[in-house]
Each structure stands twice: as structure tokens, then as C-alpha cells.
Amino acid sequence: xxxxxxxxxxxxxDDALVEVTNLKTYYGEGGLLSDNPVKAVDDVSFGIRxxxxxxxxxxxxxxxxTLGRTxxxxxxxxxxxxxxxxxxxxxxxxxxxxxxxxxxxxxFQDPESSLNDRMTVGEIVREPLDVHxxxxxxxxxxxxxxxxxxxxxxxxxxxxxxxxxxGGQRQRVGIARALALEPExxxxxxxxxxxxxxxxxxxxxxxxxxxxxxGLTYLFIAHDLSVVRHICDRVAVMYLGNVMEVGDGEELFDxxxxxxxxxxxxxxxxxxxxxxxxxxTLRGTPPSPRDPPTGCPFSTRxxxxxxxxxxxxIDDDLWERIEVLREIxxxxxRADRSLTERARELLxxxxxxxxxxxxxxxxxxxxxxxxxxxxxxxxxxxxxPLAGVPSxxxxxxxxxxxxxxxxEEGRARExxxxxxxxxxxxxxxxxxxxxxSDRTSLCHRHKFEHDEPSAFFERTVxxx
Amino acid sequence: xxxxxxxEDAPLRQRIADNPRPAIRWILGxxxxxAVEFGAFLGLVFRLLSTIxxxxxxxxGVALFSRLEESSEVxxxxxxxxLIPNDGFYNGQQWVDTFLGLEPAYAWLLRVLLIYAYAxxxxxxxxxxxxxxxxxxxxxxxxxxxxxxxxLRSHRWGQFGFVLVLIFLVMALFAPALGPTTAxxxxxxxxxxxxxFYDEETDEVRNVTVGTANLGSASEGNPxxxxxxxxxxxxxxxxxxxxxxxxxxxxxFLAAGARISLMIGIVSMVGAGxxxxxxxxxxxxxxxxxxxxVVIASDSIQALPVLLVLILASAxxxxxxxxxxxxxAVMLIAIFVLIQWPFLWRAVRGPAxxxxxxxxxxxxxxxxxxxxxxMRKHMLPYVIGYLLIxxxxxxGGIIIAVAGLSYLGxxxxxxxxxxxxxxxxxxxxxxxxxxxxxxxxxxxxTLIVIGFNALGDGIRDAIDPQSGSGSxxxxxxxxxxxxxxxxxx
Numbered sequence: 001x002x003x004x005x006x007x008x009x010x011x012x013x014d015d016a017l018v019e020v021t022n023l024k025t026y027y028g029e030g031g032l033l034s035d036n037p038v039k040a041v042d043d044v045s046f047g048i049r050x051x052x053x054x055x056x057x058x059x060x061x062x063x064x065x066t067l068g069r070t071x072x073x074x075x076x077x078x079x080x081x082x083x084x085x086x087x088x089x090x091x092x093x094x095x096x097x098x099x100x101x102x103x104x105x106x107x108f109q110d111p112e113s114s115l116n117d118r119m120t121v122g123e124i125v126r127e128p129l130d131v132h133x134x135x136x137x138x139x140x141x142x143x144x145x146x147x148x149x150x151x152x153x154x155x156x157x158x159x160x161x162x163x164x165x166x167g168g169q170r171q172r173v174g175i176a177r178a179l180a181l182e183p184e185x186x187x188x189x190x191x192x193x194x195x196x197x198x199x200x201x202x203x204x205x206x207x208x209x210x211x212x213x214x215g216l217t218y219l220f221i222a223h224d225l226s227v228v229r230h231i232c233d234r235v236a237v238m239y240l241g242n243v244m245e246v247g248d249g250e251e252l253f254d255x256x257x258x259x260x261x262x263x264x265x266x267x268x269x270x271x272x273x274x275x276x277x278x279x280x281t282l283r284g285t286p287p288s289p290r291d292p293p294t295g296c297p298f299s300t301r302x303x304x305x306x307x308x309x310x311x312x313x314i315d316d317d318l319w320e321r322i323e324v325l326r327e328i329x330x331x332x333x334r335a336d337r338s339l340t341e342r343a344r345e346l347l348x349x350x351x352x353x354x355x356x357x358x359x360x361x362x363x364x365x366x367x368x369x370x371x372x373x374x375x376x377x378x379x380x381x382x383x384x385p386l387a388g389v390p391s392x393x394x395x396x397x398x399x400x401x402x403x404x405x406x407x408e409e410g411r412a413r414e415x416x417x418x419x420x421x422x423x424x425x426x427x428x429x430x431x432x433x434x435x436x437s438d439r440t441s442l443c444h445r446h447k448f449e450h451d452e453p454s455a456f457f458e459r460t461v462x463x464x
Numbered sequence: 465x466x467x468x469x470x471x472e473d474a475p476l477r478q479r480i481a482d483n484p485r486p487a488i489r490w491i492l493g494x495x496x497x498x499a500v501e502f503g504a505f506l507g508l509v510f511r512l513l514s515t516i517x518x519x520x521x522x523x524x525g526v527a528l529f530s531r532l533e534e535s536s537e538v539x540x541x542x543x544x545x546x547l548i549p550n551d552g553f554y555n556g557q558q559w560v561d562t563f564l565g566l567e568p569a570y571a572w573l574l575r576v577l578l579i580y581a582y583a584x585x586x587x588x589x590x591x592x593x594x595x596x597x598x599x600x601x602x603x604x605x606x607x608x609x610x611x612x613x614x615x616l617r618s619h620r621w622g623q624f625g626f627v628l629v630l631i632f633l634v635m636a637l638f639a640p641a642l643g644p645t646t647a648x649x650x651x652x653x654x655x656x657x658x659x660x661f662y663d664e665e666t667d668e669v670r671n672v673t674v675g676t677a678n679l680g681s682a683s684e685g686n687p688x689x690x691x692x693x694x695x696x697x698x699x700x701x702x703x704x705x706x707x708x709x710x711x712x713x714x715x716x717f718l719a720a721g722a723r724i725s726l727m728i729g730i731v732s733m734v735g736a737g738x739x740x741x742x743x744x745x746x747x748x749x750x751x752x753x754x755x756x757x758v759v760i761a762s763d764s765i766q767a768l769p770v771l772l773v774l775i776l777a778s779a780x781x782x783x784x785x786x787x788x789x790x791x792x793a794v795m796l797i798a799i800f801v802l803i804q805w806p807f808l809w810r811a812v813r814g815p816a817x818x819x820x821x822x823x824x825x826x827x828x829x830x831x832x833x834x835x836x837x838x839m840r841k842h843m844l845p846y847v848i849g850y851l852l853i854x855x856x857x858x859x860g861g862i863i864i865a866v867a868g869l870s871y872l873g874x875x876x877x878x879x880x881x882x883x884x885x886x887x888x889x890x891x892x893x894x895x896x897x898x899x900x901x902x903x904x905x906x907x908x909x910t911l912i913v914i915g916f917n918a919l920g921d922g923i924r925d926a927i928d929p930q931s932g933s934g935s936x937x938x939x940x941x942x943x944x945x946x947x948x949x950x951x952x953x
Contacts, residue, residue, distance in 0.1 A: 069826075072830050073830075074826055074829060074830055097832070098832035099832075101830065101831055101832040102831075102832075105830060105831065106826075106827070106830045108823045108826065108827060109823075110823060113822050113823040113824065114823040114824055114826075114827055115824055116822075116824040116841075116842050117928075117929060117930060118845040118846070118927065118928070118929060119608070119841075120608055123608070127828065127831070127833065127841075128831040131831055131832055131833050131834075131837075132831070132832070159606055161929040161930075163929065163930045174827075177827065177831075180831075181831060
């Protein structure tokens with residue numbers, strides 16, 4: 001017992017059931033052809049308290065499902081540890097792992113795919129009990145019947161097949177199966193996102209009731225923020241394999257600290273049509289998890305990115321255009337080039353990668369207000385695209401353009417980064433504690449020398 | 465509840481002892497069915513034992529078992545040729561030595577009908593036995609297996625296939641009693657057996673060797689020397705399917721050949737199917753390197769020209785003990801298994817991969833299910849349907865391929881009857897009066913392929929709860945579903 005206490009003192013949160021430390025799950029490592037693994041979960045640490053619900057939100061492909069699967073050991077962790085009640089489960093194997101599996105179960109996203117249609121509901125719910133030789137077979141049958149009642153189905157559904165049930169009922173069967181072995185910890189992988197809205201509420205209520213009844217600890221993975229707000233005690237926000245912000249749910253929703261949380265929350269539609277609230281629209285798409293940015297994972301799209309001292313005074317519109325230009329150059333690097341295109345490039349012929357002058361034209365000569373890069377109408381085709389841009393800005397851009405023309409796009413990106421980049425581009429931020437309740441956020445802006453993200457948005461977006 | 469407790473905990477023996485009446489009734493019925501054919505059963509058992517003994521190099525006990533087999537023929541059986549004989553001769557006024565003086569065709573037909581009736585009575589009795597077990601001795605009122613049986617019961621096409629397959633299996637099983645004459649007398653040693661016939665010219669009954677008679681009853685294409693289906697030859701012998709080019713009785717030939725042809729076809733397809741399923745499940749579950757290894761192995765085998773491998777193997781092993789086993793059938797089976805599994809594996813690999821991606825596999829992994837059980841329980845039922853169809857379609861090809869080999873002198877050693885040899889021997893006469901030699905075995909092969917295919921179809925639908933052919937229960941469950949839907953989520 002004393003050991004546990006000691007461990008608790010070190011841990012991120014008090015009384016943690018699950019404690020994730022520097023967890024990494026990479027895909028496609030060690031292959032002959034892939035040098036860069038997909039960093040689905042990249043250095044994540046957080047804790048889940050006993051009996052609480054931790055919500056895990058983020059856009060599609062940010063690694064939240066992979067994280068959930070790693071926690072129940074459906075994926076092998078590449079590095080780091082998942083400590084469950086003091087045991088590092090990433091180290092378990094064989095019988096130890098099998099025995100541990102009783103403690104952690106998972107409810108899957110798609111009720112259509114998570115139940116084997118060739119088995120009856122009774123057999124499906126009974127299977128975990130059979131695997132772990134739970135009591136006698138009569139007691140198992142009895143337990144399955146009880147479980148079916150517990151999740152709101154009827155005893156006689158034992159002999160039905162999954163295809164005779166609706167999506168909500170199938171999900172109830174999935175929940176009954178997860179509960180069969182009386183686990184302490186359940187990973188809910190978007191358990192309601194495949195269901196009708198009316199059914200969603202019922203399943204969520206069921207999950208809450210079950211948590212109260214059995215003292216369960218949940219990891220609730222979702223992309224529906226209102227659902228998360230409804231059910232979760234604490235929330236972790238994920239982006240590109242990193243936890244950007246984690247902390248008390250209500251607090252996080254009311255007063256987000258991280259710029260990514262800000263933009264995520266601003267995407268929740270408000271029912272009031274007269275609402276004047278501005279939305280933060282993110283530019284571009286998330287970077288490839290094979291090749292994440294060197295600094296902050298969010299740096300390529302962050303609306304609150306820190307500007308270097310030298311360019312602090314250029315206007316926001318121009319700054320935005322510079323960021324777009326950098327994004328285009330990054331995208332060009334990511335795009336796969338076919339052999340023909342490489343050959344055409346070598347021969348100096350036209351490729352589908354447009355030439356740098358056209359890009360500059362599009363980025364810097366599009367009238368303000370339209371999205372940069374969408375069209376060139378209304379611009380003067382001839383003339384310097386950088387006319388009207390201050391020389392402190394145009395000069396490095398010219399230098400970068402020169403590198404692009406000579407085929408050294410890597411050098412061009414470097415020039416732009418040196419000139420316009422800040423610590424956001426170069427340094428991974430630390431997890432700063434941002435409130436009394438142990439909430440942490442991954443952003444350079446929490447350092448004392450910068451504006452807090454909320455203050456920044458207050459000043460720019462919401463006032464604009 | 466307490467009743468079920470004692471029921472399900474007691475072993476089957478105990479449950480039968482508690483309520484012996486239905487079981488005894490069924491066993492008595494079964495005993496009667498066995499008793500009327502007791503001699504044949506014994507003969508079959510000894511035949512099997514001597515065949516198995518013959519598979520080993522020093523033939524242990526073969527002589528003993530074949531002697532026992534012969535002595536078991538003494539025991540009178542209901543459906544034997546000695547009780548309902550069709551070998552007789554016409555003495556100018558009437559048929560002599562046939563059953564009740566009937567024409568040989570009708571005597572033979574009666575025996576065939578009785579044999580099939582007997583087989584189907586057995587089938588019915590087994591069904592009664594299953595119902596008895598279900599009603600009186602099983603602890604559960606219902607198991608998923610019941611649904612499978614119910615779906616098969618309403619699957620007409622599958623039942624048609626089942627009956628067709630059964631007809632051929634009965635043909636193979638009862639081959640000695642089914643033919644108008646025996647394989648031994650007519651096919652293997654025609655010059656050691658005699659047949660009586662009535663010579664009109666001299667008005668007397670003469671005795672000739674079967675071999676001599678065969679020479680006079682050959683089907684050789686022109687109408688003068690042809691014995692077609694359902695006809696008598698000059699020696700008063702009845703030929704339901706006509707004669708072969710050698711004058712041998714084709715029905716006897718086909719009935720005896722059903723044993724070896726069906727065995728080669730079915731055993732090699734089962735073998736290849738097992739390997740294919742095993743690999744499909746393993747590669748789909750483990751993926752990666754396991755898959756790559758099997759892909760390379762199967763591609764290497766598929767790249768070989770099949771006929772060449774068959775010829776090569778037959779030539780290499782000819783004269784060795786392996787080639788001698790069961791007239792060369794064992795080696796043929798081994799070769800066909802080796803050649804066929806990659807095709808079947810390719811066919812089911814895709815479906816297996818698809819199933820391996822389903823979330824219920826992850827669910828099973830998450831509570832620690834063993835990989836073997838995951839493959840068997842969660843993947844196999846979905847793969848087996850495809851496999852049944854593919855294997856049943858390949859079956860005919862195998863029988864034909866064996867024929868092709870016989871044609872090249874590499875297959876089953878003559879005079880052992882084998883279907884393919886009948887087809888290839890009749891090929892020159894397809895457009896002549898002796899068209900029956902190729903056509904009838906060809907039709908039989910088509911029928912057996914259709915039969916297995918339909919049966920496979922039926923089984924595939926039966927193991928799929930969603931196939932929805934369970935007429936009444938589907939309606940009922942729909943109604944229940946609606947009711948449950950109202951109450952539940």
C-alpha cells in the first residue's frame with residue numbers, strides 16, 4: 001500500500017488507475033521500404049483517476065483510437081509505459097497479459113462490425129467468460145442473462161442473432177460483452193458516433209449508470225464535443241499524436257488554454273442564429289504523422305503562432321500570406337512525385353508543380369478578403385508580385401524564390417523558417433500548468449514573455 | 465430452474481438411463497436395419513480393413529481380412545444378388561434362375577430400388593434419432609445448431625444436392641450388390657467365371673466364360689456390334705447402361721469405379737481444402753511474413769504446368785510402393801492435393817483478409833481469446849462458404865484429370881474400374897451408335913458436381929443466420945425485434 005502512495009505522489013494526477021508516461025505508438029517501423037514510421041501516438045503522458053471519465057477528443061486521424069487501443073494492449077507500444085494500478089502493462093506477455101486483460105475492456109465504435117453475426121447474442125457475451133474459465137458453465141449462462149438485463153436487453157435475447165437487433169441494441173450487446181469480466185477500466189471508442197441521436201442519449205445514460213453501479217473508469221474517445229462535455233469529468237485534446245491540453249472538463253470548455261482547443265471549441269455550432277461569435281478557421285490540413293513539424297505539432301496551422309521580434313509589426317493580412325506561402329512549399333515537399341514528373345523536372349519541362357512566380361502572384365496579389373490561392377482574377381499578370389510588400393519581407397522571400405527556381409526547395413524552406421520562424425517552429429513546447437486544477441497545455445504562449453493564447457484571440461479574432 | 469440444473473450437469477448416459485424408452489425404441493429400429501444387411505456390413509468392414517492393411521508395405525492381415533470378407537458373404541442378406549438374382553437365361557419359354565422368374569431387367573431394377581429404399585430408410589431413421597435426442601435427451605431446448613438444421617430443412621436446392629450426393633455415395637457403398645453382375649466376374653477375371661445362355665440354334669443351354677461372352681457383346685460404334693443402354697446382349701445378359709468397347713457391363717464398371725473415382729476426387733479436394741483453409745486463416749490473421757511465404761510457395765506451385773507435374777511424379781514414383789497403394793489412387797490424391805491447394809487458397813485468401821479486419825476479431829483479442837480459437841470461431845464460418853463452392857466445382861475437374869492420366873497410361877492401373885477411363889475409351893464413338901460409353905459417365909460426373917455444388921450452397925446458407933430462409937422463425941423474430949426495439953434502445 002505504501003508503494004502505491006509513493007507512486008501517487010510522483011504521478012500527474014492523484015489516485016490514478018491508469019498512468020500513461022511518454023507513450024509512443026509508431027506504425028510501419030522496420031519495414032524495408034518505409035524509413036519514416038507513422039507516429040500515431042507521439043510522446044503522450046496523462047493519468048486517469050479511479051472512477052472518472054476522461055474524454056479524448058481530436059479530429060480524425062489524430063491518433064486517439066490508436067491511443068485507446070494501446071491502452072488495452074491491442075497495439076504494442078513503441079516506447080513509454082502504461083501503468084495500470086502500479087503494473088506496467090506494456091511489459092506483460094503470455095498468461096500475465098491474458099489475466100490482466102480482465103481488467104481492461106473496450107467498446108468499439110461500429111456496432112455493425114464489432115459483433116460476430118454467426119454467433120448468438122448469448123454466445124457473444126459469454127465468450128470472455130469462457131476464455132477466462134469463469135465459474136461453471138451454468139453460472140456463466142446465468143451471468144450472461146443478468147448482463148443482458150443490466151444493459152437494458154431482455155433475457156430471451158440470449159438466443160437471438162445480432163442482425164435481428166438495431167444499432168443501439170447491438171451496442172448494448174457490445175457493452176455487455178465488455179462488462180462480462182467485471183473490468184475496472186473500459187475504453188469507449190466513439191461508442192455512440194455510429195448511432196442515431198435519439199439512441200445516443202440512451203446509450204450515454206446507460207454508460208453513466210453502469211459507471212455509478214460498478215465503479216468503472218472510462219476513457220471516452222469521441223469527436224463530438226457536446227457528448228464529451230456531457231459525460232466526461234476531465235478532457236484530453238489530441239492533435240497529431242500529441243495531447244495538446246488535458247484537464248478538468250468544464251474548465252477546459254469554458255476557458256480553453258491551448259490555441260488548438262480554442263479553434264476546436266469555436267467549431268461547435270451554436271443554436272442561436274443571431275450569435276455573432278467568430279469562428280477560428282484553421283488553414284490547410286494536418287501535417288502527415290510520418291513527418292510531423294520539428295517544433296510544436298500545431299505550428300503549421302496555429303492561428304496564434306508567435307511571431308519573431310523582427311516582424312512583430314507587419315500587418316496580419318500579410319503575415320497570413322507569408323504563412324500560406326510556407327504551407328504551399330511544405331505541401332510541395334510532401335506531394336509524391338511520379339517518375340515521369342521527376343524526369344520532366346530534370347528536362348526543364350512543365351510539371352504539375354506550378355512555378356514559383358505563379359505561386360507568389362497568387363499568394364501576394366490576390367485581393368484581401370478572398371482566400372489566398374483560390375484564383376488570380378483581378379490581378380495584374382505582369383509586374384512584380386511582391387510590389388507593395390515591405391522590403392524586410394520581400395527580400396527574404398525573393399531569396400527563397402531564387403532557391404526554388406534552382407530546384408533547392410529545402411534551402412528555400414530553411415530561409416523562410418530562419419526569417420519568419422519563431423520558437424514555435426523549432427522547439428517542442430513544454431506542458432505548462434495553466435490552472436489550479438492541474439490542467440496542462442502544450443504551447444509556447446504560456447511562457448511569461450508571451451501573450452496567453454486567450455488574450456491573443458481576444459485581441460485579434462474576437463475583436464475583429 | 466433446478467430441473468435444468470440436474471439435466472445439464474448429468475452426462476448423456478445418465479440422461480438416457482433416466483428415460484430409456486425413446487432411446488431403446490430407436491436402437492431396436494436401428495438393430496433391425498442392421499440385421500437385414502448384417503453380412504454386407506461385415507463384408508464392408510473386412511474390406512475396409514484389408515484395404516487399410518494393403519496400404520502398408522508388408523500387407524499385414526490382408527489375407528486374413530479378405531478371407532473373412534469372403535466368409536461373411538455366406539451370411540444371407542436382404543439386398544444381395546443371391547436373394548434377388550438377375551443372372552439367368554431364357555430357355556425358350558421363360559426366364560430361368562432370375563428372381564420369381566422375372567425378366568432380368570426387372571429383377572435388377574427391383575434390387576436397385578430396394579437398395580435405395582433401404583438407404584433412405586436409414587437416413588430417415590437417423591433423422592428420427594436426432595429428433596429423439598433433441599426432444600428427450602438434450603439439456604438445452606435450443607442451440608444454434610438447430611437453426612442451421614432448420615435452415616437446411618427449408619433449403620430445397622441444398623436438399624436436392626444432398627440427395628444427389630447421397631445417391632452416388634450409396635452407389636459407391638453398395639457397388640457389389642447394385643451391378644447386374646460383379647466386378648470380379650465381369651471386369652477383373654472374366655475368363656475364370658462362366659455364364660449360361662440359351663442357344664436358339666441348338667435349342668440348348670450352353671456355358672461360356674464371361675470373357676468369351678464379353679467379346680460378343682462389345683459396343684464398337686456400328687449398330688451390328690453395339691449393346692446400348694437398357695438392352696440385352698446375345699447371351700441374355702442385361703446391361704442397364706449398355707456395354708463398354710470391351711463388352712464389359714458399364715453399370716458394373718461405373719458402380720465399382722464410383723468407389724475409386726469419388727474417393728480420389730473427394731479426398732483430394734478435402735485435403736486441398738483443409739490446407740487452403742489453414743493457410744488462409746493463418747495468413748489473414750498473422751499477415752506480413754507468413755503471408756509472403758505462402759504467396760511465394762503457392763505462386764511457385766501455380767507456375768508449374770499441372771499436367772507436366774502429374775506426368776513427372778507418376779513417372780518418378782512408378783514402380784515404387786507409393787504408386788502401388790490402392791491401385792495408384794493414394795499417389796494421385798497426394799499429387800492433386802499438392803497442386804490444388806494454391807488455387808483454393810487464392811480464392812479464399814481475399815475473404816479471409818476481409819474478415820480478419822472486422823472489429824469482432826479485435827474484440828476477441830482484447831479479452832485474450834487464443835488465436836486458434838479466433839480463427840476457428842470468428843473467421844472460419846465466413847470463409848467456409850466460399851470454400852465449399854470452389855471445392856465442389858473443382859471436383860469434376862479432378863475426376864476428368866484422373867481420366868486424362870489413365871489415357872496416358874499414368875493413372876489408375878487397369879483393369880481397376882475408373883470413370884475417366886470409360887469416358888476416354890468412348891471418345892472415338894461419341895458420334896456413333898455407341899454414344900452411351902462417353903455420355904453416361906459424363907452425365908454422372910456432371911450430376912455429382914451439381915450435387916456437391918448444391919449441397920455446398922445449402923450448407924453455406926445454413927451456417928449464415930442472415931440468409932433468412934428460416935421462413936416462420938424469421939417472421940416471428942422480426943416481430944420480436946420490433947417489440948424489443950420499442951422497449952430497448
